[in-house]
Amino acid sequence: MPRPLTLTAGLVALALLLAFPLVFTLPYPRDVMIRIFLYAMLAAAWNVLAGYCGQISLGHAVFFGTGAYTSTVLVKTLGLTPWAGMLAGAALAVALSQLIGYPVFRLRGHYFAIATIAVGEIVQTLMINWDWAGGARGLFIPIDRTGSLLAFQFRDKQVYYYIALGILLLALWVTRRIERSRTGYYFRAIREDQDAAASLGIPVARFKQRAMAVSAALTALGGTFYAQYILFIDPESVLPLSLSILICLIAVLGGVGTLWGPLIGAAILVPLGEATRIYLGGTGKAIDLLIYGFLIMVISVVQPGGIMALAQRGRRRTG
Amino acid sequence: MGFVYALIAAGLSLIFGLMEIVNFAHGEFLMLAMFSTYWAWALWRLDPAVSLPLTAAAMFLLGFATYHGLIRWVLGAPMLAQIFATFGLAIFLRSAAQAIWGVDFHLVKDPVVQGRISLGGLFIGLPQLVASVGALLAFVFLNWFISRTETGLALQATAQDRQAASLMGIDTERMFALGWGIGAACVGVAGALLTIFFYVFPDVGASFALLAYVTVALGGFGNVPGTLVAGVVVGLIEVLGGLLIAPALKYVAVFVLYLLVVLWRPQGLFGRF
Numbered sequence: 317m318p319r320p321l322t323l324t325a326g327l328v329a330l331a332l333l334l335a336f337p338l339v340f341t342l343p344y345p346r347d348v349m350i351r352i353f354l355y356a357m358l359a360a361a362w363n364v365l366a367g368y369c370g371q372i373s374l375g376h377a378v379f380f381g382t383g384a385y386t387s388t389v390l391v392k393t394l395g396l397t398p399w400a401g402m403l404a405g406a407a408l409a410v411a412l413s414q415l416i417g418y419p420v421f422r423l424r425g426h427y428f429a430i431a432t433i434a435v436g437e438i439v440q441t442l443m444i445n446w447d448w449a450g451g452a453r454g455l456f457i458p459i460d461r462t463g464s465l466l467a468f469q470f471r472d473k474q475v476y477y478y479i480a481l482g483i484l485l486l487a488l489w490v491t492r493r494i495e496r497s498r499t500g501y502y503f504r505a506i507r508e509d510q511d512a513a514a515s516l517g518i519p520v521a522r523f524k525q526r527a528m529a530v531s532a533a534l535t536a537l538g539g540t541f542y543a544q545y546i547l548f549i550d551p552e553s554v555l556p557l558s559l560s561i562l563i564c565l566i567a568v569l570g571g572v573g574t575l576w577g578p579l580i581g582a583a584i585l586v587p588l589g590e591a592t593r594i595y596l597g598g599t600g601k602a603i604d605l606l607i608y609g610f611l612i613m614v615i616s617v618v619q620p621g622g623i624m625a626l627a628q629r630g631r632r633r634t635g
Numbered sequence: 636m637g638f639v640y641a642l643i644a645a646g647l648s649l650i651f652g653l654m655e656i657v658n659f660a661h662g663e664f665l666m667l668a669m670f671s672t673y674w675a676w677a678l679w680r681l682d683p684a685v686s687l688p689l690t691a692a693a694m695f696l697l698g699f700a701t702y703h704g705l706i707r708w709v710l711g712a713p714m715l716a717q718i719f720a721t722f723g724l725a726i727f728l729r730s731a732a733q734a735i736w737g738v739d740f741h742l743v744k745d746p747v748v749q750g751r752i753s754l755g756g757l758f759i760g761l762p763q764l765v766a767s768v769g770a771l772l773a774f775v776f777l778n779w780f781i782s783r784t785e786t787g788l789a790l791q792a793t794a795q796d797r798q799a800a801s802l803m804g805i806d807t808e809r810m811f812a813l814g815w816g817i818g819a820a821c822v823g824v825a826g827a828l829l830t831i832f833f834y835v836f837p838d839v840g841a842s843f844a845l846l847a848y849v850t851v852a853l854g855g856f857g858n859v860p861g862t863l864v865a866g867v868v869v870g871l872i873e874v875l876g877g878l879l880i881a882p883a884l885k886y887v888a889v890f891v892l893y894l895l896v897v898l899w900r901p902q903g904l905f906g907r908f
Contacts, residue, residue, distance in 0.1 A: 434890040442884075609723045609729075617708040
């Protein structure tokens, strides 16, 4: 597509997204959209580390939980606004990511993936047993109905909608910046061949840590948003392995290492999850998960490159 | 417990050594083995000790079918696609179990092996003891099979160099399927042994599978004897961690130990990679 046309298409899409809550005033469609944005943003954050830098992390829930817990604890103890808590959570996630990254980045391939699972399990177990931070019972975010923007709590889903869209755009913007920068080329060099990259003088360890930091910070923002949106967090909801896996699944479905992949993946997977849950869930028989699992298998066999690979192939054929 | 962990992990390790795929549905294989043992008891009053070979055979077929139905198609795919193929299988199997058998906990009542014995004031549950010994025997058999029989050597050759093996006239396709079959059969034996003293429910595989991944990575991927040592280490740490620190934190102890070991030896204790 010629550049002006892409720009126009992008602006139209953005205008449609901005107008969405004005047309759909019921809470439910807005809620689905908010969750698409949230998961797309998490997948985009994961994509920075795994998609571009090639380090497949299966423990990203750790950073999500860091964001959720940091802002919540700060609200509860110091009465600090969650916006500041969001930044604090991101900062803490970065610090944590560097701490985790130092040992685990020495591992490669499956060893790395399993080490990140182990880290995720350690953090979840510790949080379950840490009574000061709610333990297994979790934490309620104190209700604040002043409607003030500082409180980060709104009766109207419309505000949440725009905030979620905002952090999604932030994540996509960061991804695009990285994609086009020298750092982005270093990341991809590391993904393709770590030893070759090192031999060309790329400081592999430092750039892996950098990818991890960016990824962790963005994921933590999503965590704080989730806490303020749901107003309840516990280790089971913000730190499970299944969340880590859902995040990468979305990116894989859409297309790993592509800018729009995470958004496409979330736009398909979230409504799909909703639909199967509505029509088939609630029987206690997990039929929805049955179909979900089956679909994952089909996707990984038929289209391992994700939907973006399909789109690119189509474009090559027509162009 | 260490021997049972080792047996579960051995299947995983074997499969990985053959084709560098981590089977994330391993815990669900275990769950199916436990359910099949349970139902053999509930429907036909077959004691776990009797149904064990049947379970192992059934699991062998399942592993075989998994390879032909799913894994064969993602062999050349990127690592992520392989991870998700088996993850999808895991979710599928777990929810299938939930759909068919419900979420209730089941327990085999009055197995042949029960009670406990005392060894110098130390009480040991007889079922646990039998399970350990059984797992150890299965392990010895597995080790004998892959290092002494012709088929086992062909398996090892395939693991070492796929192309060279096929040039020597080994049907690598068949070896892969066989590897999956044996890997699943190991879990079948482990599952049957566990059912003597453990509850059966659709999510039972998850915690065992996590320990199995750690065990495999600790022992070194693809190294079957190393897995045995690692399994025992994991079992010991679990008990000691539960005793010395806090029962709730025993898995933390295991995972921390794992991280410490891979820091020191990134390829695991006995890994060759």
